[in-house]
Amino acid sequence: MRRLLHDLKILILANLWLVPVLAGLVGALFYFVAPPPPMHARLATGAAGGGYHAFAERLRAELEKDGFELELVPSQGSQDNLARLVDGSVELALVQSGQEQSLDAQQRDRLAGLGVMYREPLWLFTGRKVRFERLADLMKLRLAIGSPNSGTQAVTAALLQANRIAPADYPERWQALGGSRAAEALIEGRLDAAFFVGPAENPLIQRLAAEHRVRLVGLRRIDAYLARLPYLSRLEVGEGMLDLAHNTPNRAIATLGPVATLVAGEDFHPSLTPLILEAARKVLENGSLLDPAGSYPQRPPRSLATLPEAEYYYAKGLPILQRYLPFRIASLADRYIILAIPLVLLLFPLFKAIGPIYQWRIRARIYRWYKHLREIDQQLYQGSLDGELGAQIERLETLEDELARIEVPLSYSSELYELHMHLRYMIERLYAVQRRRLAAQ
Missing domain, CATH: 3.40.190.10 (Periplasmic binding protein-like II)
Known part of the structure; x- marks a missing residue:
């Protein structure tokens, strides 16, 4: 067990270069990902006691279950609701179908229909x-x-x-x-x-x-x-x-x-669309005296643009993650997954490089000692060690002592022991040369 922990320590130390790389990639992920959608919106409802206000009260109560705060803003009616959407004082409004035709094209382009809530x-x-x-x-x-x-x-x-x-x-x-x-x-x-x-x-x-x-x-x-x-x-x-x-x-x-249409202004966060529409579906699921159960919400009128998130909801229902997770968690996960995919693609070559780099780092601990042996071997061949034999022998024996303190994983021990033998071999060669020279004198 101690040996395993020792090898793991060496593995971690040999790959510390991954820490700044991973930190940089994660930092980029958090930098480029869009912030989470707000858990608050304002809804223009018309006069208190009216049909819009009654529906908005039920919608607010349903959204509170998901921790979303829907602020109800009383108004003078449908046209006033449209004006509030255009000037940005609210993010959502209940609007009577046909009212949007009173806007010019530029104003209408700033709005998007989320859906028809019921008939009026x-x-x-x-x-x-x-x-x-x-x-x-x-x-x-x-x-x-x-x-x-x-x-x-x-x-x-x-x-x-x-x-x-x-x-x-x-x-x-x-x-x-x-x-x-x-x-x-x-x-x-x-x-x-x-x-x-x-x-x-x-x-x-x-x-x-x-x-x-x-x-x-x-x-x-x-x-x-x-x-x-x-x-x-x-x-x-x-x-x-x-x-x-x-x-x-x-x-x-x-x-x-007409039909009561839920309309979003340009300040509305599109990611809130499935949350709002699912809450509306639950409010309206039992139908009414004139509308059968499960009839609403429906796609908004063609006179208004429809958000892609709303189109997805009407075609396939809630996004997959929101079917199983609370909205806040699902929304964050959904946004990070999109950017995590390129991050994972970048990590693949990095993790594939861990093995070769680890081998190189461990063997470098061993092979760097061969540099000294190579230098002495060349000097012996060139005959340039005449006055330095004692110093070189002392140097190699010092290296031998240092080598005993080198730590490598168990799987690389054979290479370490080979270095010990090669180092001892060179020391013995130098001793032999020294003895020959002393005998010649």
Whole structure:
């Protein structure tokens, strides 16, 4: 055991040159690898109590399980969310599909869609005695078209524009109201009709569905709208779907709606994409009243660029390491593995060189002594040792003593013993020459 430890010590000492080489390679690995993704992001959510905010709360709770902090930033609605993304005050935002078309090409290029989270139906509630067939019938009614810069007003305006009803043609009785204020005015009879956008489970939509003083009406000519507004989608709402007790709606209806899209700004770290999307999948895995389980998230609209990380997620799911390791560990491992591959390729020739270099270093300890023997042998041949025989004999005997202290691995002992014999042989030769010369005198 002692001999094994001795040989190991020699092996380590003979290859100490590897230490600075490995240190340099590891230092380069840490220098060139990108820093780990931040475990914090800001998400613009819209007004508190809205559908976006409710979804964001669930998403934040799910991300907390992975140690990720999602800061919710209230806003005035979808258009405000887009503005915050463009100016960099948030990294993420929930945006109603179609809103991105209000941006110029340069601004849109700075954004990327992560995915569609759910559909947002457009609901039209009217008073019980109001007769409604087509959107043109709303011209004579007291109507809430959604609060300024809201997603509700954007969808409403698009539908009205498709009917060639421009903002300049809006009657004075129409009001830019939305949310709970519009709901209260409709229930109290201060409005004849009001538009709302949000999930079927939204508390405000559920409240209106249970209110006997209002009724939910459907839209007609859905295909004509979809042909002109491709960012919208058809939604079929079965009888009693919103409220069975009050049978809302009282018959199957159809409506339109955009989709809630999670959009990332240019400051968003792409490596966070699978973490965010997997958390969204878990939040949405049970579906909703209108969306079957497991339907979302889905690929974002084509009007937005899609991050490669999002494309990978929709095609193959989570990256392999993140399926088995916590996000922080998997993310670091994934980033270092990419740069570790060229490092390993560089190490292969280095480790292959260990054996030959080790042999050379050990044998060098032995062979360097032959230099002295070679010099004496040449001097003997040339006859130039006449007055130096005693000094050379003393020198070689000193070398013999030093040689006894040389340490080599057991496998190289034969070469060391050969050197001992050769050294003793040369000493004996010099003694023989010295004796001959003394006898000649």
